[in-house]
Amino acid sequence: MLCEICPRKCLVDREKTLGFCKASNHIKIAKFYLHQWEEPCISGENGSGTIFFSHCNLQCVYCQNYEISTGGKGLEITIQDLKNIFLYMQKQKATNINLVTPSHYILQIKEALKEAKKEGLTLPIVYNSSGYDSVEGLKVLDGLIDVYLVDMKYFNDQYAIRYSKANHYFEICKKAIQEMYRQTGPIQIKNGIMEKGVLVRHLLLPGLKEDSKKILSYLYHTYQDHIMISIMNQYTPTSSLKDMKELNRTITKKEYEEVLAYALSLGIEQAFVQEDETADESFIPDFSLESLKKDMDQIKDKI
Ligand code: SF4
Numbered sequence: 624m625l626c627e628i629c630p631r632k633c634l635v636d637r638e639k640t641l642g643f644c645k646a647s648n649h650i651k652i653a654k655f656y657l658h659q660w661e662e663p664c665i666s667g668e669n670g671s672g673t674i675f676f677s678h679c680n681l682q683c684v685y686c687q688n689y690e691i692s693t694g695g696k697g698l699e700i701t702i703q704d705l706k707n708i709f710l711y712m713q714k715q716k717a718t719n720i721n722l723v724t725p726s727h728y729i730l731q732i733k734e735a736l737k738e739a740k741k742e743g744l745t746l747p748i749v750y751n752s753s754g755y756d757s758v759e760g761l762k763v764l765d766g767l768i769d770v771y772l773v774d775m776k777y778f779n780d781q782y783a784i785r786y787s788k789a790n791h792y793f794e795i796c797k798k799a800i801q802e803m804y805r806q807t808g809p810i811q812i813k814n815g816i817m818e819k820g821v822l823v824r825h826l827l828l829p830g831l832k833e834d835s836k837k838i839l840s841y842l843y844h845t846y847q848d849h850i851m852i853s854i855m856n857q858y859t860p861t862s863s864l865k866d867m868k869e870l871n872r873t874i875t876k877k878e879y880e881e882v883l884a885y886a887l888s889l890g891i892e893q894a895f896v897q898e899d900e901t902a903d904e905s906f907i908p909d910f911s912l913e914s915l916k917k918d919m920d921q922i923k924d925k926i
Pocket residue numbers: 626627628629630631632633634635637641642643644645646680726727728
């Protein structure tokens with residue numbers, strides 16, 4: 624089967640050749656753990672049962688997880704292993720199952736979720752992506768995903784092409800969010816936990832506050848309060864940005880406050896915002912393969 628599961632439509636047989644994302648048909652993950660630092664309605668008290676998939680169908684020059692996204696660091700696992708991780712997270716009392724960067728493994732995730740649900744998985748399932756998803760790919764998961772936690776990174780394509788090698792990013796992301804919303808409907812929150820709906824994240828980039836405002840305007844005028852929005856200032860420059868001097872700084876307090884004031888002026892009353900000190904490399908998880916191997920061994924005894 625030739626791969627066209629994401630908008631890049633590489634049409635390669637991933638058993639023999641690698642496409643843009645460099646993922647084969649075999650699932651590779653870099654980490655799974657109870658993540659405490661997502662938005663409170665996602666992490667809950669016990670943490671979100673987060674699985675980081677290796678590889679990515681974007682190549683953001685500023686990616687904080689570049690060793691797993693572009694570098695492909697991780698361990699190959701089977702669909703059965705993935706199902707076991709879901710069930711293990713449930714035993715650990717995770718708030719939900721949080722699939723991070725899943726777009727290139729949609730077909731495999733579908734199989735693992737179906738099996739896990741047959742074996743008693745009842746947690747809400749969160750699909751956590753960069754927003755570069757195709758409607759056809761998302762339809763494969765129709766009925767299996769409860770919460771879409773999705774980035775909307777750029778309004779203007781020139782930035783999407785320069786910083787993420789992504790053509791038509793806004794149009795593609797816009798249609799993806801429409802499909803996500805069609806599947807989940809308006810947000811449903813119970814006891815502070817998001818059980819259904821779409822939460823759109825927007826990360827401010829240095830110098831792009833006008834682009835940010837266009838995104839917020841689009842989202843609010845399209846969905847009003849039926850989706851949640853998270854406006855993030857945690858952008859942290861990485862050492863690989865030598866050729867992109869404009870990205871080589873954090874977001875200023877003034878820039879962030881201007882965008883938040885704009886959000887308020889639109890009428891957005893409920894949005895997640897971040898504190899000043901969130902731009903810090905220490906928030907990047909440790910993707911050690913040794914600890915991942917130990918964690919994989921550990922779940923064998925506990926399922
Ligand atoms: S998932 Fe990977 S191989 Fe498939 S179309 Fe997307 S980028 Fe290409």
